[in-house]
Every structure is written in C-alpha cells, then in structure tokens.
Amino acid sequence: MVSKQDEFVSHITKQSEDFSQWYTDVILKADLVDYSPVKGCMVIKPHGYAIWENMQREMDQRFKATGHKNAYFPLFIPESLLQKEAEHVEGFAPEVAWVTAGGKEELAERIAVRPTSETIICSMYAKWIRSYRDLPVLYNQWCNVVRWEKSTRPFLRTSEFLWQEGHTAHANENDAEEETLKMLEVYREFAENVLAIPVIVGKKSEKEKFAGALRTYTMEALMLDGKALQAGTSHNLGQHFAKVFDIQYLDRDGELKYVWTTSWGTSTRMVGGVIMVHGDDRGLVLPPKVAPYQVVIVPIAHHKDGVLEKAQELYGVLKETFRVELDDRDTYSPGWKFNEWELKGVPVRLEIGPRDIQKNQAVVVRRDTGEKAEMSLDSIVENLNKLMQDIHNNIYKKALRFREENTHVALTFEELKDIIEKKPGFVKAMWCGNPACEAEIKAKTGATTRCLPFEQERLGEACVVCGEKAEKMAYYARAY
C-alpha cells in the first residue's frame, strides 16, 4: 500500500532513474522557479530568490572586507564599444541581445544588452584613472546579464541571469595576479564554508579561458550525476582591455603606463550547484547558511490546548537567532507538512505536541540524515546552533566523499576514454599543454579540460594523448 506520505514524494523522479528529470521536478515542486513566457528566461520564485539573497549577503560581506566597493554601470553597451577587444567580441557576439529601437525611433547604432561589462567599465576607467594614486580601483556590481542561449535550464543556463562581476585595475602584473587569485580564494572559501560545496581550484586551459583574458582561474564542483559545474571564475585580463580602452596612469617615475585589469564573477548558477550537490530523492537539502528557512516548527495536534501558544512562543525565541517558519496552517496534516518542508530542503524540523510540552522538549528532525531526536527547550538555541554547524559539516563531508569516490586516474588515452564513458566524475590525467590534445579528448569523449589544479600530482611523465613530455596534470569531465 502506498501511504499518503509516499504518494506525495513519488511525484519526484528518483535521481537514479533520470537525474535531469529529478532536477526539473525538484526546482518546480520546491517552488524555486517557474518557466516564463519569454524564451529561455526564468522566474525566480521567493523560495529560490531567498537562497540567492543569502548568497549575495555572504559574498558581499567578503567583497567589502577585501576592500571592494559596489557600483552600477549601464545595462546597455553600444556595439562599437563591445567590438573594441577582438577576442572578447568574438566570444560574446553570437549570444548578444540587440536593442535596435527606442520608442518609435530606430537607433543609429545597435545597442547590446550587456553579456558582461568589461567594455563599458573599462571605458569609464579610462576616464577616471589618471595617476598611481588612483590605483587600485576595486569595484564590483550586482546585476543582470543576458546571453541569448539556444538551450536553457533554470539556474544552470538561462538567457538572463543574475550575477556579480568584480572589475579591478592595478598598477602592475603582480598586483593584478594577486587580486585574481585572492578573489578565487574568496570564492573557494565561500563555496566550502557557506554552500558546503567542495571545489577544485585551478587554472583554465588556453582554450577554456575567458574571451579576452590573459589567464582564467576557476572553481569546479562535482554534481551528483557525475558532471562538473564551473561555479565561479576569476580572470587576469592582462593589459588587453587597458590597451584598447587606453587606460593609462602617470606612475611615480613620471612615466605613462597601461594598467592591468581583472574581472571575476559568480551567478545564480550556484543555486543550481547547491541543488545538484546536496539534493536527494525527497527533494532539496539546503546548506543552513543559505537556506531561506533554517528551522520549521510544525505543531502536532495543534487544536489541543496550549500547543499553538507553545509553538508561537518557541517561534518568538528562535527568530532572534534563526530564519524560522511556524507552519500553523490548519488545512494540512502534519505528515503533509513534513513532506513539503523536506522537499523544500529546510535543514531542521521541530515538532511540538502535547507530550513534548509536558516534557519541555521538541522533537528535532534533521533533513540531511533524517535522524530524529528529542531536544530540551531550555538550551534549544545553543543546541540548534551546534546542529546547524553539524549539518553543514556533514553535507560538506558527504559531498567531498562523493567527489573523491568519483575522481579517477587515467594513465593512458584508452583508460581515459573508458572511464569517461563508463563512470561518472572527474578524470585526472597528465597533459602536455597542447590544445590539439584537449581537442582530441573532447572530440572522442565529450569531456572538457576543467582545470589545471593548483594541487598537482605526478601521474607520469607523458601526455596521455600524444605521449609528449607533460609537466601538468589536468582534470577532465563532462560538464554543465
């Protein structure tokens, strides 16, 4: 017999049956997003947007603590400006949405809806930066960007998405490189300590780097279906943009020099990462630091004397410290509510009924393990705080274990092909650095070079593709 509880959850496809359908089921049923009448654009519903707001708050604090300031640059970029940096325009032009009319008037020049803002920002930096005293310039902006995509998935790839883009200018290569690596480290620390997502950090290959960059660094995470997700990138743009936009400064030595610029970004794509790293067959499992609600209180037998009052009292106590919801709807049964909040990924459920009140306790249920325990109301704030940290640590370790179990070593091209075909996850292999070899891997396996990790291992002396001398190990995977 299918119980009512099972029935409710059975609306979600199992991960093992069809991961892609599981993802779609979860994002829609957990009320994170909806499809919109605009091709490729999504509506982010409150439960999804609140995750992004929490991510924003955590990241914004980190940006400010490292000396960055927020600013806002126009949504629109004249075509002539976008075309100034050759590699950049080549990379982005195919996915630009073009504005050609304002009101009833045709525009003299087409205007791009920003796919990224290097060009418009650099055109302003050229005006603002005069002397070494003006450097470094450390700005960030939170905004929407548009990349006209053929094939889209909510959070992972949409025509419009929300992101932050940092843009900085420095006196020399050293300072620019230091900034680029510092912000990658901010991202890594955020991913691991806030999102509980373990990431591989490293350098992108020439082929995979940002259009217009000198060097691109990345953090890569492994999803539960064994595909990689690029979760944030940081670019040392060298003097490419400085030269085409003529951003020069008068140095202490009296000479005019070009600045060095960087840019770095993360987006609502990370919400997709959180879903696919931590979710299970019952729905979302949200990391406590970004969960819209960290605790949900479900009163049991709440028509009985004193239950609702006690639940409200508990709510009042907890809301000083936690993001908490009291589910006092009388149109749904407790069982229905348990399922709904599990689906929505709330880290901790508190059940409180007449027997609990007598014993001055609540029943605590963890979303990550399903464990049930009794918790005294006396020290509940302190104990819930510890529990939040436990949950964070546990889901992080679980994700790390999954990644470790799904990271393979290939010593030959045959092995690499075989692994990619048969096993989900990352493959580590030696690479000579020749783009022809990574092209060969992509053509034969569908896997791309995710990065050259900072933590290198010596798996041999030769490139697995061509057999030439290889000094670097790369991570390969099929990716989102």
Place this chain on the structure above:
Amino acid sequence: MVSKQDEFVSHITKQSEDFSQWYTDVILKADLVDYSPVKGCMVIKPHGYAIWENMQREMDQRFKATGHKNAYFPLFIPESLLQKEAEHVEGFAPEVAWVTAGGKEELAERIAVRPTSETIICSMYAKWIRSYRDLPVLYNQWCNVVRWEKSTRPFLRTSEFLWQEGHTAHANENDAEEETLKMLEVYREFAENVLAIPVIVGKKSEKEKFAGALRTYTMEALMLDGKALQAGTSHNLGQHFAKVFDIQYLDRDGELKYVWTTSWGTSTRMVGGVIMVHGDDRGLVLPPKVAPYQVVIVPIAHHKDGVLEKAQELYGVLKETFRVELDDRDTYSPGWKFNEWELKGVPVRLEIGPRDIQKNQAVVVRRDTGEKAEMSLDSIVENLNKLMQDIHNNIYKKALRFREENTHVALTFEELKDIIEKKPGFVKAMWCGNPACEAEIKAKTGATTRCLPFEQERLGEACVVCGEKAEKMAYYARAY
C-alpha cells in the same frame, strides 16, 4: 584673498545662482555618478551606490516586516504581453527599448526591455493563483527598468534606473485598497524617518494616475528650488490586469472570481531627492541613516607621535557602531580633507590631534550646522549616536520649515497664476475634480496637480478655475 579652502569649494555653483548647475556640480564632484557612453544612462559610482544600498536595506526590512517576499521576473516582455492592457501600453509604448535580434537571428516577435513589470508578473499570477488559499500574493522585486527618455538628468530621469516594484494580488477591493495605502504609509515613514524628507501624501488625479491603475497614491516632496518631486507611488490596479490576464481564484463560496492587484514603486530617483532637499552651497548634506560614511576621522598633525595610532584606535572603536572612514592620506592637508568630506556630505567629522589626545577628546564638526564642539572619548559612541539623531531631526525640521514657508494658498485662478509665476513651492487651491480645470492650470502656469492630500483643508467652496462646487483641495506645483 581667496584661501585654498574657498578656492576648492568655489568649483560648485551657488544654489541661488543656478540651482540646476549646482545639482550637476554636486553629483559629479561628490563622486555620486558619471555620464556614460550610452545616451541617457548613468554610471552610479560607489559613493552614490552606497546611498542606494542603504536605502534598499532600510526599505527591504520594512517590506519583509509587512509580509512581503522578494522574487525576480524576467527583464524581457514579449510585445504581445505588453499590449494586453490598453491604457498601460498607451502609457509606456512611447518609451520602450525594443530587442529585435538575438545573436545573428532576427526575432519573430519584438521584445520589450521592461519599463515596469505588471504584464509579465500578472501573466505568472494567472498561472499560480487557483484558490482563495493562495491569496494574498505579496511579492516585491529589486531590479533595473528602462524608459527611453529624450531628456535626462542623473537620478531624476534616466533611460535605465534601479528601483523596487511590489506586486500583490488580493481577494477583494477592500484588501487591495488596504495594501495600497499600507505601502504608501511604509514609503512615508521611510521618507521621513530615514531620508529626513517631509512628504505630502495623497491621491493622484485621474490625469496623473499610473497607466492602467484604478487609483494612484503618491508622496510628494519639495526640493530647495521650489519644484516638487514625486518620490514614490502606490497603485490600486483594480481588476484591470486581472481581467486581461485572466487571474481568477475559486472563492470559499465555490465561485470563480477575479483578483484585485496592486503595485508600488520607489527608485534611485530618491537619491536625487535627498540631494535637492538637504544640500547646500558646500555640497551634499546626507541624512545619517543613508550616508555611506556617517563619521570621518581626520588626524591633525598626523606625523606627530601617537596621533595616527590614536586615530586608528578611535576608528576601531567607532566601526562597531557606525559607518566610519579614517582619512589617513598623507598627500592632502587637513583643510583639503575637510572640504572634500563636506562636499561628500558626511554628517560628522572628527578631528584628532596632539592637543586633543592630551585632553582625551576629539573635535566634532556637524555637517548640517557647521558647529564645532569638543567631545570626550570616554562616552563617544553614546554621544555620537545622540548626535546622529539630532542631525536627522534638525535636517528634517529644516526641510519641513522650508516647505511650510513655500506652501501658498490661492483663492482665485489669478492668485494661483501669480504665485506659480513668482514664488517657488506648492500652491494649495480648491478643485472641482474636472480634468479640464487641471489642464487649464497646466497650460497657463506649467504647474501640475501633485495630489489631493489626505489632510484636506477647506479653502472655500468653489474651484479656483471654473467656479463650480469644489469639495477637494489639491496641491499644485511645477515638478521634476
């Protein structure tokens, strides 16, 4: 002789000479904004953006405290959707930026860059709302919107601007009207208690209401040049959008009914309001609750032993409570710094030099009055907190006094014309409610009906234009 200090400030045009030029001087020299290479779009620089961030934080808390949740809807609206509500499209079509191509492909249907989001949001509400249990829907979004403007001024009127737009759906007219008025009250309280801007609240005339609304409510503020600024509006949209987008719900009585919707918005325009309500000939005067820096510490003779250390110690103490900046640049004199921070509107300057350190004090200078006083370091946090409240109250009262002194009564049309021509400010006069009369006033004086205030006065029995029976008093003014 012109002292260095005077010279620096003389770069700003005096308000009395040319208010418009004063505004332009201040926004550029105080580093709030810059013009961009895109016609009609502005770049909001960090000192300007931080004001908006502080406004956002204060408003967002208020929206959440009144039960609203944030969401995000697409930037793009298909032309067919925008055209569904007749009055709405008529109002907005002339200023829409149109996207006609994505990458290399021409689009089959033109897409509007949102000028406001009623249409896209209502198309989703039609999908989400099924039963009375789903009501009310109380959502807000923070985003950018675009209205293609011929003549623009930073913050006051730009082709792209940042704003928040609340969109709610209710079971009946009463609930919708209550929400509309509640959010106007949230705006009023915010304007007065956070921005220190006194506002007149009331109803817009039929002619001045939002395109597609049943009723529009507004808050109107008086700028120092005597022109009015509409600082926020709240619309009861009736069932106009519900009917064209078919948003129906099954009521308790088993009948299908159309919902009632509202929308309400405030924008970066309010930053312009803050500048023009509080500023003076030395530059910005920022309300403490939104000032990017509330306190600036300027060390005096800071090469002397212990001065910089003491300033840093003070900075460490204050930053727990205030947004504070320590200006320890050694490339500028204290006098230069005083001017710069006055220009930038920082509410309180603390000077600390060797003599102050001996006396365990700092010299405190208020931006609003220029008053200097000595303050013991022992209870400085408490005293500065009081001072912030004093400054807020003082600039609010000053603005209120200015408005009262510049609000006139007209008992006849001749008087009204004469006042508008010769005196800056608001004119109060009786109005019969006929649109022909307000059109006459606008044609003859350039003044528009700002609102029918909630606080009515009986200035006579007859409309000042046509002499017909008039039950309502209106505010008239030239406006931004």
